[in-house]
Amino acid sequence: MSQVIKGISSMATRQLLAELSADYERLEGVTVVFESVGGVDAARRVQAGEAFDVVVLASHAIAKLVEAGSAVAGSRVDLVRSGVSVAVRAGSAHPDISSEEAVKQAVLAAPTIGYSTGPSGTALLELFERWGIAGQVKQRIVQAPAGVPVASLVAKGDVALGFQQLSELVNVPGIDVVGPLPPAIQITTIFSGAVCATSQRQPAVRQLLAFMASPAVAAAKQRHGMQSA
Numbered sequence: 676m677s678q679v680i681k682g683i684s685s686m687a688t689r690q691l692l693a694e695l696s697a698d699y700e701r702l703e704g705v706t707v708v709f710e711s712v713g714g715v716d717a718a719r720r721v722q723a724g725e726a727f728d729v730v731v732l733a734s735h736a737i738a739k740l741v742e743a744g745s746a747v748a749g750s751r752v753d754l755v756r757s758g759v760s761v762a763v764r765a766g767s768a769h770p771d772i773s774s775e776e777a778v779k780q781a782v783l784a785a786p787t788i789g790y791s792t793g794p795s796g797t798a799l800l801e802l803f804e805r806w807g808i809a810g811q812v813k814q815r816i817v818q819a820p821a822g823v824p825v826a827s828l829v830a831k832g833d834v835a836l837g838f839q840q841l842s843e844l845v846n847v848p849g850i851d852v853v854g855p856l857p858p859a860i861q862i863t864t865i866f867s868g869a870v871c872a873t874s875q876r877q878p879a880v881r882q883l884l885a886f887m888a889s890p891a892v893a894a895a896k897q898r899h900g901m902q903s904a
Contacts, residue, residue, distance in 0.1 A: 679706045680876060680883055683721060684731035685714035685793065686822055687757060687840050688866050691899040692731060695887050698895070707883060713821030714793050721745050721871055728874040729883065733794050734865040741869060747877065750870035752884040753904035755896050759795050759862040760841040761853040762829050769851065770836070775859045779806050781836060788816045789825045789834030791843075798862040799838050826850050840864065841900030865904050 684692055689711035696707035709731070712720075718736050721727060722745045730737065730746060734753060740746035761772050761781075770781035782788060782803070790796040796818065803809045803816075817834050819825045825839040830849030837850070844852050856862060868887060870880045886892070893903045 678704075678876065678879060679708060680728045680880060681726070682707065682709040682729040682731065683717045683725075683727045684709050684711050685717055685733070685736075685866075686711050686824065687714075687793065687842050687864070688731055688755065688901075690846075691755070691842065691896060691901065694895050694899070695892055698892070699883060699886055702886075703882075705879065705883070716821060724873060726873045727871045728876050729868055729880045730871055731866060731868045734867040735794065737867045737869050745872050746869040747872055747874075750877075750881065750884070751867050752869070752888050753865050753867045754884075754887050755842075755866050755901040756904050757795075757840045757842050757864050757866060757901045758855055759799070759838055760844055760855045760900075762826060762837040762839070762844050762847075762850045763835065763853060764829055764832055765849050765851050767835070767851065769853045772853055772857065774857055778856065778860065779808065782812060783808060785836035786815060787834040787836070788812060789819060789828045789837040789839075790816065791819050791825050791839050792821045793840075794864050795838070795840055795862045802860060802862075845900045866901075867904070 692709045721730050771777040790799045824843050825837040826844050826847040828834045829837040868884045870877050
């Protein structure tokens, strides 16, 4: 029976990790199985000592797990950079998002605005505060429940304007990706992997993470709306 590496991740990297895990099994004969859940839940379960070999989360969450002793010190590997894009329901008019001011006006004009529970969602709310419009849009913003993609809310018409990492918007039926946030306000999250303290397969996990960070998988990351870290 082949060796099995058990991992947990947030939803943002779900599709990419599935592809890379399948590639790794073909290359090395090692089965890699990831469970993808809300990032807060994933971190909580790792910190509670649930038996995982590898964890992939936003870099700040990985740093906290290392600090808590739940992930192995020195094992963190930065894997991808993921930026935020804007989505509307398929067939809807596309707002102008070519500049910071254009995005601000699109937000002010939208009847409902969707955002995620992750670090990119927090950064978006901070942006609204900086713009001085948080009070104006407070009753119109909808936070997607943990583990629920903003794209699904956009596709159902629950929100008119959705903000989430591109990796969670690509190839979702029922939505149009308008485009990325402009550089002046782009929200970038680095996702990293680390060896879990509970793992009995630490050398094998380090080899897996090295593969996932290698130039050989850069094209796969781009297909999923991300860039190599």
